[in-house]
Amino acid sequence: MRCSRAWLVALLFGLSLLLGQTATRASTINDAIAHFTADDFDETGAGISEVAASGSPRAAVILQALQNGQLMFSAERKAVYVQDDAGKLWDAVTGDAVGGDPPADLDTVNINNRLRSAIDAALGGLTLLSADPAKRLDAAEAVFKSRQASALPTLEAAFAKEQDGRIKYVLAQARAAIVLTSPDAATADKLAAVEIIRQRGDQDALALLLSLPDGTAVPVMRAANAAIAAIQQRLALWDAVQNAWYGLSLGSVLLLAAIGLAITFGVMGVINMAHGEMVMVGAYVTFLVQNAIRGYAPNLFDYSLAISVPSAFIAAGLIGILIERCIIRFLYGRPLETLLATWGLSLILQQAVRTIFGPNNREVGNPSFMSGAFDVGGITVTYNRLWIICFALAVFVALLGLLRFTRFGLEMRAVTQNRAMAASMGIRTSRIDALTFGLGSGIAGIAGVALSQIDNVSPNLGQGYIIDSFMVVVFGGVGNLWGTFVGAFVLGIANKFLEPYAGAVLGKIAILVLIILFIQKRPRGLFALKGRAVEA
């Protein structure tokens, strides 16, 4: 791109390699795959390079199958097969269906990480000219990582043909990586390559520049060091952005966990130690919903969370109402007894779940839109964290709206602020109490749906969040939703900025110390509120 001479030299270099290769192509694909029947990692490794070099049109299929664990062999028949998802066998070389009984000693061709890298590199070289742009991009990245000089001719061909700018860019980087690590490329080409790598500017680029072979020419080394410094400076900047993002993400989790407690503890003044178990109930509802969907309507799987949210709200809400009617209403105004009763209740709920579902973790799958990640500048944004932030904000807004614009919200606020007055206005305060507790528990259940995506669904799920939830509510100010909102994000971001320096353990301790100091100064948290909570 920048330097056409570099391309010319590389082309010649590639041509010489190509000529060298024709000799090795004498070995046929049949000889190559015979290596796979040895059940030995070194033999399999030899097989991979020979299959890649054979030029056979089946090479990519065979290597793909090997990568996916679908390449089978029979030592007895000296044969190699590709097994499809249905378990049917196909001859690896001819691609014909295999008739008759499968061989008795059929076994998978095993690979390890070393071979996996070799397959990635080989496949990268083979699929550079694929029709599928996504495959071409993967291939270009694979070549960038493997830096295999043998891929250079194909790389040049792919570069000349490529229309997609993004793929072309990565192809240039892959070429630069090969030039940089090859011992006999010209210094001018290497300097151009350093520049291309510097523009890439991510951790892989840094790794490449840091691992330049000994004996690299001095000017190249100097340019590389300058590029390393530039990349490191850029990454340090992105580091701060990344910490802020992680902080937002942690804050949203804290907000979700605490927002239900902001109702039961914040608004009603009930020290609800069973709050975490409501979160757990929500997570288990998600598990049940996903199980049902897997059983009856597998194609609805991506909607499982949308179905889980109302289900979890109703389930946890009903349990909450039941708890309020049966236990809590007898304990109003006696915080210590409430604390003990709800703590006991949390243990009962945990053991009940352990008895029903077993002590092991239950698998809750991520729907496709919540899996994976994308890069923004120098940071990686994972989809599940992004959606959880959106979800937390949506729940917060919905709750705010409910309190402000509905009759139930009005009655709830009335009872909170002045119970006697509200009662004399004809509001059935005990009904409002039950519904409010149900609302808080229901919201905790919704939080459980979100947390099931990032944490274990086990009977102990709730325990991990109860302390953090209380911390957020107390820090933000008891009885104020905005306090919970600000508190959650402040604590999340502070935690994530401390963690890289202090470590995870010390970071957490530091946060707790800071909160203690803060509470000394402002005992009612960030946003103090007047109401029943204050009177109590």
Place this chain on the structure above:
Amino acid sequence: MSSSSKNSHRSNATISRRGLLVGASGLALGLPLAATVPARADETIKIGILHSLSGTMAISETTLKDVMLMLIDAQNKKGGLLGKKLEPVVVDHASNWPLFAEKARELISKDKVSVVFGCWTSVSRKSVLPVFKELDSILFYPVQFEGEEGERNVFYTGAAPNQQAIPAVDYLMSADGGLVKRWVLEGTDYVYPRTTNKILEAYLKQKGVVDADIMINYTPFGFSDWQTEVSKIKAFGSAGKKTAVVSTINGDANVPFYKELGNQGIKATDIPVVAFSVGEEELAGLDTKPLVGHLAAWNYFESIKTPANTAFIKEWHDFIGNPKRTTNDPMEAHYIGFNMWVKAVQKAGTTDPDKVISALPGTKQANLSGGVSEMLPNHYITKPVFIGEIRPDGQFNVVWKTKDLVPGAAWSPYLPGSKDLVADWVNLKCGNYNTVTKTCGGT
């Protein structure tokens, strides 16, 4: 000292933070739950099973109780032992440390058991030790742990660090393991990871790895927000040298850790993670496809194909009535330990603890992976070491194993405090004999 003990520790941590609730939790967890099979006079030999069946440790220990019941049942069908039937006495200490010692005392002095199989966490083992010494009984401990112990009354059928951690590092340094040059030692913050990492750090330095190429991180129990830690690992791994993570992360914290690895796109071919506390059971709650190729080091894998293992798995599925239940390393340890005890009792002709303790060293028992394990004079056993890669179906594919069985070492030669110590209960009659000062009694 292995998987999932984090839960119990986590509840401890929470309690201390909660302050006010210490009393309340103690009260609630302290409810003893003892399930004793009705005794039938003297014609039975009683075997104590000391595993948590409720509380946070239940996740790992319930399985071990079940496997013990299965082994005892099978032995009874073979005609019992010394002409008597075996009778299991199961007690539940509810993942509660103070209750451990109490329950152990009850088992030995009240129920008069001849031997106890139990404990998972190191803290539980340490807390019952004085009881076993005082009342002179036998404990079989089935979990991989940090070593640095050699007690007369305890038989360690789990792996010592030299039977798991050191071979795993050796593998990663080999060509097949990827010629790893840079190391992240990532662990949960408590005694097992800290001791293991100390041993590994000393070992790596001896192998010529410099300080700058070792990063040690600890996280609290039940840690769930791995974003920062994983990006730290990613950054550490981009220094141009092959990097690997040695994980002593415990129990539940593993699931979000592996999820985050998958999310941030760290593949096993880039930065492999070798774990010492992740087995078949831990992977059960996880989508393992993004994790294919990450490693675990154990002395047993369910996927090992030997006639003995196939028979064991079948027996387990029949006994538990669920063909989906997995088998794991500590289960095999109990299998070996129980059979060794049976042989020692037959050899001694009595269940008297002193005679059985003398008879146990030298006892041989075929393990499930095709070798024959032997009880050593230091009360550890010989075991093969396997490195397995995670498969898409949540099982492990063995990619490497030691040529011979590795004898367990009670004291690590890589730690300054223990390099001169040996345990030998046959000739030296000492668990911490100092080979330099020629005295029994440690450093």
